Amino acid sequence: MAYLSMGEAHRRITDYLSRFSDAVSSQDASALSVLFGVSSNSAFLQALADALRVLQDSDRLVERYSQLAEILSPLLRCLQSYGLGRYTDAYVALEKAANAFLQEFRNWETAWAMESMQTVALEIRLLAEKADRELSSSGKNPEKLQGAGSFLMKVFGALAGKGPKRAGALYVACQLFKVYFKLGTVHLCRSVIRSIETARIFDFEEFPVKDKVTYMYYTGRLEVYNENFLVADQKLTYALMHCCPEREDNKRMILKYLIPVKLSIGILPKQWLLQKYNLVEYSEVVTALRKGDIRLLRNALREHEDRFLRSGVFLVLEKLELQVYQRLIKKIYLLQKQKDPSKAHQVKLESIVKALRWLEMDMDIDEVECIMAILIHKNLTKGYIAHKNKVVVLSKQDPFPKLNGKPVSS
Template sequence: MAYLSMGEAHRRITDYLSRFSDAVSSQDAAVLSPLLAVSSNSASLQSLADALNVFQDSNRLVGQMERSSQLAEILSPLLRCIQSYRLGRFADAYVALEKAAKYYFVFFFCLFVSKIPTLFWFMTVWRWGFFSAFLQEFRNWETPWAMEALYTLALEIRLLAEKADRELASSGKNPEKLQGAGSFLMRVFGALAGKGPKRAGALYVACQLFKVYFKLGTVHLCRSVIRSIETARIFDFEEFPVKDKSTCNVNLAQVTYMYYTGRLEVYNENFLVADQKLTYALMHCSPRKETNKRMILKYLIPVKLSIGILPKQWLIEKYNLIEYGEVVNALKKGDLRLLRQALREHEDRFLRSGVYLVLEKLELLVYQRLIKKIYVLQKQKDPSKAHQVKLENIVKALKWLELDMDIDEVECIVAILIYKNLIKGYIAHKSKVVVLSKQDPFPKLNGKPVGS
């Protein structure tokens, strides 16, 4: 850091405080939001952090503001957060930001709800811990201008909690901040989830909650959030204001919501619903967000494969999803050995994504494709006997693929394929022959999951 005089440090801090106060007075969310984006590493916030390291009495400057009595409880911890973040003390930064966020929430409640007569009453209630009472009353607030700043705070709470937990874990301490962030965001979500202009804010906070729960491995907690949104029918995506929408004219929060709820349906093996949600997310994702599209496709491709739809090779190459390339080739060729090799090679990646079991069930489709290939070869040689496939021939094909299976195992697999309606026909047990239907012996899934 270059030399910074005390006078320059004083100027930078007072400039930040003035911009913050002016943004609140003029209700200018576009100016206020960047002032709260601690993890953005913007040049202005970095220079402010440097000034705070030089000028140690920033609270005195906060106290000299015109609206110090109202904004001090927000700005003092916010400045501590910015300074701690710049110094790499992320746990301290998170604690300070959470405190600032709570005061932010209550301050704007007091600013717009006239039933709170004095700041003294506000501070007394706050210090006695009745934050939930304020959140309850906040439901009645209909002024939406500060929502954009709330989005920034919700994002920063999550990002700082993740950094804080990594810092705590590296020093042998209990990483608890992300769990605390989830509790805080859940209370904010409860205050926003109602009718009126705050609904869009509730959806955005819900998406941050999903990210927290998936990170913590507590995805079951998403259910209560989803019930609030879908069961109560408080959201109609088409009613959201245009100003909250991305370049493809769809709110980013909608895409994020459908992505995470789609992933939940994958875990629950509700593949048809997962297909609908993930397809929505992909179709409405901004064309410029290729990284986001890749994240969606990581789950959509296994879902599509499970209902019999193979992706094009160019799609796999464009989004660098090469781990699915051999899986698709195995399905095309009916090569069980190739499928198992692909699952072994990319096992860690598939397990982390939670799609390993989905892909493992594709073995049934590979068996179906293998038997179909034998059927086609027989039809070329002797069309009159094409519909009679000896189990012995299937055993030979598997041995050619270096898979040692006896005839009883193969008979069991064929019985499962018939039961799953992947093959139409029956097994002649005495002659060890699969008698295929002469009409559509290998029906397509037509949107039904392979395991249904």
């Protein structure tokens, strides 16, 4: 940092305080939002942080803005600590400033400060994440993100009533989802979802498109975890179709969950799609489904296990084994049909065992019989097992029903 005189430091701090006061008095939400952008790395705020390091007694300058002092004093401390890389101290100060601002926001009858409130909601989450990383690295309990979640619930409560402020509720709900997913407390999303989807005061279509996309993405992920694949398909497809065309990174995030959902209901993506969005970890999974290659599926799951586990889709992909077995039996059936159409519908269990051994899958007839029983029970195969002859007798009409966009029956 270049030398900074006390006079220049005084001027920078006074300028910030004046801008903040003017933005509130003129109800300029955009100007106010910039002043709350702690993590924005704007040149103006970085210069202010330098000034706060030089002029330690900034509270004396805040005194003339007595009505805003409870917001400004801790906000300046936050900016100073953030500039020094002390993120835990910065978070503690920001939370104090944010609570004071929320109190003022509640008192204002109109929603003029909505953009600013949303900036505060974003900053409180981002700074909590930085603070928790700092606490973890020093061997302390990372607790700030949990505190951010509590604050965001208060903000959500302030927006969830009647009136124009409710338009900002979905944005804050999405910030809450990000906190809950990060903490691994996704069950807490349910109360927020109920508030949005059952309250008569909310008309979902009136929310901004970007907030609706984010909301559908997170609620779609929740439905994936709950194995409600049809609902997950609807929500994630909505998110993909309404996502900004230029935001390919966001589309990739959505597809990372939508692709396993589509696979689970029998819809296979094209390879060009996987390559375009750098989702090649799904390539061998898709190929395994097309070929009926159980070995390839298991190898793909083993190779990308860490990635799939982190995404929470490993169990979804693991359950694709039944579809792979169905494709394998179908290939055997089609080969028999070419040789002897009159006996195509009678598939010996031993033939399936041989096919699996060719794929280096060592299974005996009893194991194969069990798999066939499951396929028939799940309606992936129509027919019955002639136990005495060790033969699967397939239906002569539609022996391998397609899922047609429906999940495998439980």
